[in-house]
Amino acid sequence: xxxxxxxxxxxxxxxxxxxxxxxxxxxxxxxxxxxxxxxxxxxxxxxxxxxxxxxxxxxxxxxxxxxxxxxxxxxxxxxxxxxxxxxxxxxxxxxxxxxxxxxxxxxxxxxxxxxxxxxxxxxxxxxxxxxxxxxxxxxxxxxxxxxxxxxxxxxxxxxxxxxxxxxxxxxxxxxxxxxxxxxxxxxxxxxxxxxxxxxxxxxxxxxxxxxxxxxxxxxxxxxxxxxxxxxxxxxxxxxxxxxxxxxxxxxxxxxxxxxxxxxxxxxxxxxxxxxxxxxxxxxxxxxxxxxxxxxxxxxxxxxxxxxxxxxxxxxxxxxxxxxxxxxxxxxxxxxxxxxxxxxxxxxxxxxxxxxxx
Amino acid sequence: xxxxxxxxxxxxxxxxxxxxxxxxxxxxxxxxxxxxxxxxxxxxxxxxxxxxxxxxxxxxxxxxxxxxxxxxxxxxxxxxxxxxxxxxxxxxxxxxxxxxxxxxxxxxxxxxxxxxxxxxxxxxxxxxxxxxxxxxxxxxxxxxxxxxxxxxxxxxxxxxxxxx
Amino acid sequence: xxxxxxxxxxxxxxxxxxxxxxxxxxxxxxxxxxxxxxxxxxxxxxxxxxxxxxxxxxxxxxxxxxxxxxxxxxxxxxxxxxxxxxxxxxxxxxxxxxxxxxxxxxxxxxxxxxxxxxxxxxxxxxxxxxxxxxxxxxxxxxxxxxxxxxxxxxxxxxxxxxxxxxxxxxxxxxxxxxxxxxxxxxxxxxxxxxxxxxxxxxxxxxxxxxxxxxxxxxxxxxxxxxxxxxxxxxxxxxxxxxxxxxxxxxxxxxxxxxxxxxxxxxxxxxxxxxxxxxxxxxxxxxxxxxxxxxxxxxxxxxxxxxxxxxxxxxxxxxxxxxxxxxxxxxxxxxxxxxxxxxxxxxxxxxxxxxxxxxxxx
Numbered sequence: 001x002x003x004x005x006x007x008x009x010x011x012x013x014x015x016x017x018x019x020x021x022x023x024x025x026x027x028x029x030x031x032x033x034x035x036x037x038x039x040x041x042x043x044x045x046x047x048x049x050x051x052x053x054x055x056x057x058x059x060x061x062x063x064x065x066x067x068x069x070x071x072x073x074x075x076x077x078x079x080x081x082x083x084x085x086x087x088x089x090x091x092x093x094x095x096x097x098x099x100x101x102x103x104x105x106x107x108x109x110x111x112x113x114x115x116x117x118x119x120x121x122x123x124x125x126x127x128x129x130x131x132x133x134x135x136x137x138x139x140x141x142x143x144x145x146x147x148x149x150x151x152x153x154x155x156x157x158x159x160x161x162x163x164x165x166x167x168x169x170x171x172x173x174x175x176x177x178x179x180x181x182x183x184x185x186x187x188x189x190x191x192x193x194x195x196x197x198x199x200x201x202x203x204x205x206x207x208x209x210x211x212x213x214x215x216x217x218x219x220x221x222x223x224x225x226x227x228x229x230x231x232x233x234x235x236x237x238x239x240x241x242x243x244x245x246x247x248x249x250x251x252x253x254x255x256x257x258x259x260x261x262x263x264x265x266x267x268x269x270x271x272x273x274x275x276x277x278x279x280x281x282x283x284x285x286x287x288x289x290x291x292x293x294x295x296x297x298x299x300x301x302x303x304x305x306x307x308x309x310x311x312x313x314x315x316x317x318x319x320x321x322x323x324x325x326x327x328x329x330x331x332x333x334x335x336x337x338x339x340x341x342x343x344x345x346x347x348x349x350x351x352x353x354x355x356x357x
Numbered sequence: 358x359x360x361x362x363x364x365x366x367x368x369x370x371x372x373x374x375x376x377x378x379x380x381x382x383x384x385x386x387x388x389x390x391x392x393x394x395x396x397x398x399x400x401x402x403x404x405x406x407x408x409x410x411x412x413x414x415x416x417x418x419x420x421x422x423x424x425x426x427x428x429x430x431x432x433x434x435x436x437x438x439x440x441x442x443x444x445x446x447x448x449x450x451x452x453x454x455x456x457x458x459x460x461x462x463x464x465x466x467x468x469x470x471x472x473x474x475x476x477x478x479x480x481x482x483x484x485x486x487x488x489x490x491x492x493x494x495x496x497x498x499x500x501x502x503x504x505x506x507x508x509x510x511x512x513x514x515x516x517x518x519x520x521x
Numbered sequence: 522x523x524x525x526x527x528x529x530x531x532x533x534x535x536x537x538x539x540x541x542x543x544x545x546x547x548x549x550x551x552x553x554x555x556x557x558x559x560x561x562x563x564x565x566x567x568x569x570x571x572x573x574x575x576x577x578x579x580x581x582x583x584x585x586x587x588x589x590x591x592x593x594x595x596x597x598x599x600x601x602x603x604x605x606x607x608x609x610x611x612x613x614x615x616x617x618x619x620x621x622x623x624x625x626x627x628x629x630x631x632x633x634x635x636x637x638x639x640x641x642x643x644x645x646x647x648x649x650x651x652x653x654x655x656x657x658x659x660x661x662x663x664x665x666x667x668x669x670x671x672x673x674x675x676x677x678x679x680x681x682x683x684x685x686x687x688x689x690x691x692x693x694x695x696x697x698x699x700x701x702x703x704x705x706x707x708x709x710x711x712x713x714x715x716x717x718x719x720x721x722x723x724x725x726x727x728x729x730x731x732x733x734x735x736x737x738x739x740x741x742x743x744x745x746x747x748x749x750x751x752x753x754x755x756x757x758x759x760x761x762x763x764x765x766x767x768x769x770x771x772x773x774x775x776x777x778x779x780x781x782x783x784x785x786x787x788x789x790x791x792x793x794x795x796x797x798x799x800x801x802x803x804x805x806x807x808x809x810x811x812x813x814x815x816x817x818x819x820x821x822x823x824x825x826x827x828x829x830x831x832x833x834x835x836x837x838x839x840x841x842x843x844x845x846x847x848x849x850x851x852x853x854x855x856x857x858x859x860x861x862x863x864x865x866x867x868x869x870x871x872x873x874x875x876x877x878x879x880x881x882x
Contacts, residue, residue, distance in 0.1 A: 323639055422729045447745045474727075
């Protein structure tokens with residue numbers, strides 16, 4: 001049973017209940033209209049969107065919990081202990097972000113200052129909807145899903161730049177510019193690696209890519225260089241240590257987010273973790289076979305397991321390494337990753353043309 | 358302590374404190390009076406007008422390359438102030454203590470910041486706390502007290518709270 | 522972007538203490554720097570003129586709270602030089618052991634601060650974990666973890682506790698094993714080397730002239746260590762080497778301090794083996810003659826510490842001057858900063874090991 005059919009059934013049931021209420025009070029016109037397929041489909045889509053959004057959101061929040069626990073153990077300490085196993089910490093943080101006072105500096109550009117976190121969190125939540133978890137559990141099955149996800153991914157530098165600029169603070173301007181420079185320069189190796197996967201599978205549709213990997217081999221094996229380039233570029237894109245210079249506490253306080261307080265800051269932090277979740281999901285879908293695995297566990301659970309494991313690797317990288325400076329970040333992006341991505345693309349084209357894939 | 362072997366990056370060394378004291382007295386007979394000289398210590402007093410020449414000589418000919426401290430001492434009843442310099446020679450392993458006396462109504466002395474950069478902030482602090490002006494200092498400003506302080510805190514006529 | 526002056530501080534997460542570093546930026550390159558200190562000035566030297574000699578010992582602790590024992594010992598040594606007291610041998614050995622343990626603790630604190638500056642909280646937590654062992658040793662000895670109030674004029678406050686040698690031996694063995702882990706986390710990390718090598722270069726000539734001392738000087742190739750070249754306590758009888766490196770960059774200063782930690786373990790082991798029995802304290806005279814002067818200089822973990830005292834005829838000092846090594850090193854900071862990028866500032870200033878308590882006094 002797919003998500004859409006389950007949602008159809010639920011929507012139909014809801015519509016019938018409401019129609020029965022209307023029918024008993026005598027408004028049979030509305031009652032009749034409510035059970036037409038158009039209305040039920042509309043409600044079905046809303047239900048699917050809600051389910052996908054809530055699950056994706058909860059997984060992103062669980063990423064925060066995973067980070068704190070795993071990072072803690074790497075540093076020879078336990079992570080957060082609030083509540084059962086520390087799971088209550090996220091709600092405590094959310095509550096704290098809500099009740100904090102929002103202080104807006106005097107000379108900010110009001111429209112832009114308000115718009116920046118909204119753009120960031122909006123685009124991140126938009127991306128949640130484009131990630132399928134299983135062959136039947138998805139919101140949208142777009143023919144060019146990969147393209148759309150990366151287009152949405154790349155709007156973040158724009159939001160960061162205008163957010164940093166609008167805050168009327170020398171530090172945030174510098175942070176915004178650094179972030180934009182870093183994110184834009186790492187888009188290129190990222191997209192080149194994705195292009196190599198698309199070449200091998202012949203489609204931009206996530207479901208088709210995973211199907212191809214189930215038929216042949218996970219793309220990490222022929223495209224191991226591409227996988228490494230992709231992972232490094234992803235760590236730079238979601239601004240984690242070693243690439244978190246834009247939000248380096250030690251130098252720029254919080255970088256471009258310095259002047260955002262209360263729930264705005266909470267939303268921006270959440271957007272970072274949602275982007276991390278989307279990034280890990282894409283990596284799993286494109287290279288690690290998506291939801292393929294032995295069938296004694298649901299494919300959705302396999303998918304989430306792989307995503308969590310990949311994120312644990314990202315946390316390990318964070319625990320062991322230090323921050324890299326701007327000059328070195330750009331050097332790594334352009335001088336090291338680009339050639340490797342091109343080599344990888346060449347390998348993919350060669351594999352495709354010789355008919356291996 | 359070991360033999361005075363030559364170490365990388367430093368001068369030849371080999372002069373003990375007594376030799377240095379003797380050299381100073383020979384070069385500046387009226388201006389330098391040696392109080393005590395041992396193998397690794399020299400204690401002397403220097404006259405104010407000759408101070409810059411003595412310091413330059415110590416730097417160029419005697420291998421003194423590090424200013425350890427510049428302190429001011431306020432002798433209120435005797436109406437004078439001392440500026441006490443401690444200068445070290447790495448190569449010779451000798452530290453010299455040189456005292457220059459200043460009358461309390463004319464607190465000026467030549468600065469040695471152009472010879473040894475290490476004396477720069479020490480002299481600024483001595484000015485800040487005692488009011489002794491170092492002539493020729495590149496930046497004779499207060500350093501530790503806030504801007505706009507108009508007294509000199511470490512002088513004996515500035516009485517802070519007495520506890521005992 | 523035009524040139525602009527940027528204030529890094531006084532409220533800033535990375536500055537270890539309260540000071541202001543004004544840098545003039547041309548884009549991201551530093552063209553000029555102006556450190557401003559004095560936010561923590563407490564008038565220490567003037568306060569000392571109002572107190573009796575033993576009452577100043579807890580004050581000396583608070584000069585640099587990261588390396589308290591070193592400053593206490595320097596003060597007691599100065600007064601002993603002025604009064605011409607000869608401290609008993611057992612006290613000298615105890616002081617040496619405690620000073621070296623303090624040196625290790627201070628260097629671990631420096632490493633922790635460097636880790637947070639560079640963005641690696643793992644280094645911070647590992648260093649602080651090792652430092653806890655040394656703080657426990659200090660607590661067994663004198664009851665305090667940070668400001669010890671242990672040295673006295675004429676010796677130390679109390680004799681060593683039971684199991685002193687056994688505890689030290691265990692801690693040192695464990696620490697040397699952990700040092701290997703800690704070093705591999707940093708020496709073999711290409712990211713760490715990338716950030717620390719070739720930044721903050723200061724040549725030996727400049728360092729000597731500008732008054733830089735301690736590991737900062739030895740990182741630039743000058744082989745001068747007060748413990749070896751002008752020995753005090755029992756350093757003249759012990760066998761250890763001066764650690765120095767030639768390049769003069771931040772990585773060299775880091776290497777000097779890591780080597781010094783290992784040498785300190787070596788020194789402690791030798792001193793424990795040779796410690797004689799006997800009295801650990803003698804009673805100093807209460808008053809010092811008027812006009813009598815005395816001074817002492819030691820190898821503080823941060824450089825050359827120095828104190829100069831003039832007696833007053835009664836039990837207060839007439840003048841007590843403190844020379845702190847970081848005061849002078851901070852004045853040399855512009856030389857280390859000009860020409861580098863602003864993102865290098867935490868690495869450079871972190872490798873200098875600043876402690877504001879002793880700078881401002």
